[in-house]
């Protein structure tokens with residue numbers, strides 16, 4: 001798994017009463033840095049497309065608070081999921097299941113950083129931005145992780161809201177209000193999450209099955225999941241053009257996003273046509289799904305880049 005780190009010199013970052021064999025890299029790994037890099041980018045984009053810009057220090061503090069808050073939620077997720085993370089190949093090298101970090105330390109760390117990020121954002125900006133950040137942390141670490149993830153195959157559809165709030169946080173930090181554009185950005189990330197995650201779940205299905213997590217391909221099978229990916233990609237396509245129809249951006253965004261949508265639909269069709277192992281149990285060689293997962297990351301990044309270019313450089 002990407003956040004896997006080799007054992008590092010002991011005591012480098014020994015705090016909170018750990019056993020002394022967790023390194024700085026492990027503390028960072030708890031924040032799921034690779035995943036939150038894109039989350040933070042969408043938050044920064046939400047701030048940058050607002051009609052007013054904050055001062056550079058306030059802008060940087062806002063980005064840092066989104067980063068720390070999202071990471072803190074990831075640490076709480078890793079604390080709660082330590083039992084299932086130990087079972088799955090993708091996650092069993094994480095600091096807690098691998099025994100490099102006591103679970104309680106991760107929990108204290110996650111809660112402390114959550115409080116810190118919300119309080120600092122409140123002091124630096126306003127209650128609206130801090131409130132949405134607090135709600136996102138709660139939604140990801142409690143609603144998604146502790147409740148939905150283990151109880152329903154719709155976990156991602158509902159839980160995806162957590163990762164969709166950062167553009168609204170970024171906007172609110174500057175404007176202290178809400179508007180159509182940040183809500184449209186929320187909707188785009190929200191509807192992007194199911195095809196993003198279900199593509200991965202197709203080829204990680206065996207692991208989820210072993211861990212007893214009711215992800216869609218485990219419960220409903222691969223064929224159903226492939227159709228759902230296509231369905232959500234079509235819905236995403238329609239919603240991705242909301243900023244255009246709402247006259248919130250111009251042709252650059254519309255053309256870029258339409259091309260990205262076309263690519264995503266082609267990916268989803270390839271995933272659908274891939275008949276390999278429709279049992280939903282072992283899909284380790286599912287190349288179209290792997291490609292669709294990688295494409296989903298590029299899709300969101302370039303869509304937000306398109307929005308930034310349109311609103312910041314071309315307007």
Ligand code: HEM
Nearest residue numbers: 001002003034035038039042156159160163164193197297
């Ligand atoms: C509840 C919603 C989501 C779920 C369940 C989910 C699930 C996942 C999973 C299981 C992975 C593999 C992680 C790993 O190997 O460490 C992943 C990777 C990733 N996700 Fe998501 N995701 C969600 C939302 C998001 C959001 C909102 C974003 C960004 C806006 C995002 C960005 C990424 C990125 C950048 C990666 C690749 C990390 C890497 O390169 O290792 N995800 N996601």
Ligand SMILES: CC(C)=CCC/C(C)=C/CC/C(C)=C/COP(=O)(O)OP(=O)(O)O
Nearest residue numbers: 035039069070073077136137140162163166
């Ligand atoms: C501002 C704020 C709080 C943002 C939250 C950001 C957010 C929702 C990120 C989701 C990223 C992610 C890896 C989800 C997977 O969880 P998982 O537990 O299903 O995946 P795992 O098996 O890799 O742990």
